[in-house]
Amino acid sequence: MAVKFFNMTRADFLSKKLLFKYLSLERVLDMLTNQTIWFANPTIWKDPFEKRFIENNYNVGGVQKPYPWKGRVYCMCATQTATSEAYWNTYSASEIGVSIKFNRQNLLNELDRISNAGTRIYIGKVEYQQTHKIKGNLSSNIFLNPSGSPIINLNKEELKVRLLLLKRLAYQYENELRFFIIKDKPAKQSGTLLKYNIKNTDLIDSLSLDPRIGPMTVDLLRREFENNYGFQPISRTQKRVQRSLLYAEEKPMVIRL
Numbered sequence: 001m002a003v004k005f006f007n008m009t010r011a012d013f014l015s016k017k018l019l020f021k022y023l024s025l026e027r028v029l030d031m032l033t034n035q036t037i038w039f040a041n042p043t044i045w046k047d048p049f050e051k052r053f054i055e056n057n058y059n060v061g062g063v064q065k066p067y068p069w070k071g072r073v074y075c076m077c078a079t080q081t082a083t084s085e086a087y088w089n090t091y092s093a094s095e096i097g098v099s100i101k102f103n104r105q106n107l108l109n110e111l112d113r114i115s116n117a118g119t120r121i122y123i124g125k126v127e128y129q130q131t132h133k134i135k136g137n138l139s140s141n142i143f144l145n146p147s148g149s150p151i152i153n154l155n156k157e158e159l160k161v162r163l164l165l166l167k168r169l170a171y172q173y174e175n176e177l178r179f180f181i182i183k184d185k186p187a188k189q190s191g192t193l194l195k196y197n198i199k200n201t202d203l204i205d206s207l208s209l210d211p212r213i214g215p216m217t218v219d220l221l222r223r224e225f226e227n228n229y230g231f232q233p234i235s236r237t238q239k240r241v242q243r244s245l246l247y248a249e250e251k252p253m254v255i256r257l
Contacts, residue, residue: 002112006124006161018101021078022087025096032200032229036193039074039181053163071186076179092210099208110196120182124165128172201230211244218243
């Protein structure tokens with residue numbers, strides 16, 4: 001079974017070439033060395049609204065029941081925004097951050113292969129809503145209940161995915177996509193690793209380094225990624241590893257009034 005999409009189509013996903021994910025340098029090196037992608041258990045997310053639909057019980061016909069995929073669902077988050085100071089501040093506040101740029105087509109091909117081998121994988125576009133709408137009755141939320149039915153089925157696959165795509169409007173700048181793996185049995189673990197079988201340089205188009213690091217650190221890390229992980233320059237002027245230009249100095253100029 002190929003990857004399923006929610007709140008977007010496969011064509012929407014492939015309408016752009018690149019997808020962006022911000023990580024710590026340590027996490028990126030671990031990913032490239034072991035060729036694995038980390039999917040986190042949503043229960044470890046810091047924002048309580050991120051995990052409210054997993055950690056709370058539901059009133060189903062007068063009986064309280066847990067979220068059906070609790071302990072079975074794992075998520076990787078990515079953004080469609082090429083650069084964001086907020087993301088850099090989050091991932092490089094106390095250590096060096098790196099933005100990896102996934103090749104969408106190659107990433108999807110690999111996820112389809114894994115999904116067809118028996119692992120359920122979903123991709124969804126996050127829906128940003130006002131807090132009071134997220135806290136309201138599920139049946140009155142059009143995103144969760146597009147049919148408008150007064151009774152909605154908690155065991156329905158689409159609802160279980162859509163519950164994990166709701167996020168507060170304050171985070172709309174993240175422009176986020178979420179990738180979900182569903183395990184057959186629940187387990188108490190902080191996350192799971194997904195092994196990919198293609199070359200790092202096929203999965204990842206290029207990398208942007210923390211805009212705050214100095215030129216010598218940039219040169220050191222560039223040599224590491226080029227020599228040990230294959231991210232050689234495409235041409236003399238086009239490098240696959242470079243520092244983010246977020247804080248690049250401008251040349252002196254005369255500003256027009």
